[in-house]
Structures are given as C-alpha cells and as structure tokens.
Amino acid sequence: MDQNLTTSQSQQNDFVVHTFGCKVNTYDGGLIQKNMATNGFKLGIGRLSLDNLDKAKTQIHILNTCAVTAEATKEAVKTIRKIKAQQPFSTIVVTGCAAQVDTGAFENLPGADLVIANSHKGLLPDLLKKHFRGELQQKTFKSNIFKKEELEADGGEEASHTRTFLKIQDGCNSFCSFCIIPYARGKSRSISIAHIVEKVNQVAAEGKKEVVLTGVHIGDYEDNGKNMDDLVEAVLAKTTISRIRLSSLEPIEISDRLLAMYENPRLCAHFHMSIQSADTETLHQMKRKYSENEVEVALHKISKVKDVFVGMDVIAGFPSETEEQFENTYKRLSETPWTRLHVFPYSERSGTRAAIMDQVPHHVRKERAARLRELSLHRFQAEALKQVGNIHQTLILNKASRKAEGLTRNYWPVRLNLSEEKLKELSGREVQVKITGVNFETGEGQLEGVIL
DSSP states (O other): OOTTOOHHHHTTOEEEEEEOSSHHHHHHHHHHHHHHHHTTOEEOSSSOOTTSGGGOOOOEEEEEEOOSSHHHHHHHHHHHHHHHHHOTTSEEEEEEHHHHHSTHHHHTOTTOSEEEEGGGGGGHHHHHHHHHTTOOSOSEEOOOGGGOOOOOTTOOOOTTOSSEEEEEEEOOSOOOTTOOHHHHHOSOEEOOHHHHHHHHHHHHHTTOOEEEEEESOGGGOOBTTBOHHHHHHHHHHHOOOSEEEEOOBOGGGOOHHHHHHTTSTTBOSEEEEEEEOSOHHHHHHHTOSOOHHHHHHHHHHHTTSTTOEEEEEEEESOTTOOHHHHHHHHHHHHTSOOSEEEEEEOOOOTTSGGGGSOOOOHHHHHHHHHHHHHHHHHHHHHHHHTTTTOEEEEEEOSSOOSSOSEEETTOOEEEOOOOHHHHHHHTTOEEEEEEEEEEGGGSSOEEEEEEO
16 A cells, blocks of 8 residues: 555545547556556456446546547546446546547536546546545646657556557547547657567566557557567567557558568458548548558458458548448448448547538438448358358457457457356467357357367
C-alpha cells in the first residue's frame, strides 16, 4: 500500500477499468491498470457486468472512453449514469478520447467525479489521490493534445486478456474528413524498435503466445528513419513469441517486403484493411491517400499469402456519395478477394469536415449498409466452408464466448465446446484443432472444431 494514501482513500481504493473502443484503448487500459496498481490501488474483479454492479465492492470506476462516433460518447454517459444509480457512493473517473474531445459532455455531468483527458492520462493515479485528499480545485484536466510527446510505452495487456496488445505508435497526421481521432490523440509519434523488441520478449517470458502490434495509424510508424517493415523484421528476428499480429493497415502500406515476411508462420496470416470505400472520388472526399485501383492491387497481392484472412472497414453512405459511386464500391468489392467486411453506416461526428458536407439521407445509408453486409455474409460463409477439414494452430482464449473458445493464427474464431474446467486448463495455450463444420444457426456462421 502506498504510504501516501489517506485512511479515507485506503477504504475505497479498489478500482476497475471499463475500456471502450479500439485495440489501442485496450493497451491504454492495461497501462492504467499497471499505473494504478503501482500507486497503491487494488484491481477489482475485471470488467463488470453493468447488470450486477450492486453485488460488487468496487469503489473506483475508470472509464477509458472512445470518441470515434458521437454514439460512443453517449454510451459512456449512459454507463456513468447506470453505475451511479447502482453505486451512488462510487468514484467515477472519465479518461480517454471522449474526455479529450467531448469534455463538456462529462464536466457538467454530476455522476462524473473527475475528467482526465488523454493529455493528462499519465497523471491519473496522482490526480485521484489528490481528489481523495480534497486537494483539487477543479474537476477537469485537459490541455492541447498536439503538444503531447509522451507515449506511455510501458503499458500492455489488461489483466483479463489472453493476447497482448502492444502499442507501437499513437496519434495520426492524416486528418481524414470523417475522423476526430487526431484531435483526441494528437500528432503521430512512435515507440522505438529497441523498446518494442524488449517488450515482446518480456511478454513472451511471461508465457503469452500472441502479441498484436497496434496503434492509431501504424503505417505512420517511424523510428530514426526506420519504418514499420523494419520494425516487423526486427520483431521476427529478435524475439521468439509464437504469434505476431498486425492491426489496421491501408492499401498503400502493404509493401512487397512486408508480404514476403508472411512466409514466416509466426507472422499471422491476417490483415485488417481500413479501406472505407472502393471508389476513387469518395476516397478523395474522405481525404484518403489512395485510389480504388490501389485498393484492388493491394487485395490481390494479399490474396497470395497462404491461408490469409482479410477483414475490411467500409463506410456506407458517406456525405456526397452518389448512387453511382456506391455501386462502383459494391462492384469492385464483389470482384476482389477478401474474407469479411465491417460495415458502418456513416455517422456524423461534430468537429469533422464531413459533418458539414452534404449528407446522404439516413434511410439510404442503412440500405447501402444492408447490401454490403449481405455481400459480406455470403463471402464469409463461403470462406468458412472452405475451412472444414483444415487443421489450425489455435490459441485457447481465457474466456468462453458465444462465438469462440479458440482463435486460429489467421483469425478464425472456433467454437470447441470445452468444459469450464478444460477451458481453464488450456487457457493461453496453443493447440492443434481440426475444423469439423460450420454452424449456420449462429447467423453468419460459426466454425466448430475438435482438439487433436
């Protein structure tokens, strides 16, 4: 116990982190857990079910928020109200991206006790101590995020995760017309290759089998003239962890050099492509830095990687997107190789250029999204059926879910029907699994397998 904790604070120092949003936030959630524990606070029971808060003893709730859509901020506000309704004497700290860009939504919310923006996230434990000692004269802590140089390089995994999310880069210099994230996380800045290699070796020594190299825009990675390809090459050469996975990339970031590295089975044959559209004019309006032809070229190159799984983000009904432009995206996606689409009907985000452009009617956005989701459904089901009979090295996850108990190297979730006892025994281990079928009763289709 930190000797600086007062008696009042020590009686209410159990905390839990509620992380919303992306893999970078998951990494930051792990960092918050680590910093809090180092400063004398005690990690509670993990992410709580909001329906069972009345049964929990957690006194401090830290909301590590997302701001990618206006709905994400509304979700955080709703969560705060629910926690306070069930635990009126708990302390709620709001941090993360929404705290940075939607500060007003929380600083005037009675249920939020402290609002600590990304600019001050590293100071969270100290500010919380001062709050309990009655030393703070303000509720909100925020400054210009573009002046932030600190990268919080020593975070990692949340305690409940089997896999480790390792942040290699933060911030973004792209300023896409629909995106608020540069204003939430600041300019692009990277963690050194040497530090990342050290961290990967550390988590491998702790027994973790998989590390996900993540960031806000990992294609922007730069360390003294070295780029992301150099980083991946170094991690493959200087670490022994069995599974290395990359998070989102853009088409023009897929180099021949990078693709050649996928001949090493430790580099998981899984790509998440943030394309958003496959129409050049729409991409131009989005301020993306590539064309529809570059999307096609990248997908065909990636398809040559053995057993590859390709997921892609696509926005339907972006402002000014015409029916002809949407049909062009639909046609090109119909004719290119990939595995699954993550489709988002465009959602206005205040503070972005797209929010003041000519808007596509909501019903049209929904109709376009529905067509793309149907396209994705048929493609995913067809690709799933191709997996039957295959044998995959599969990581057993530490929590069973409706969808999966295991995750293959190429990102297929697999249901294994393990008992709770067996799941606990095998959690975090990699085993050989034979895919025995696809259960289509679960909607899009669920791979099922048996351990060999």
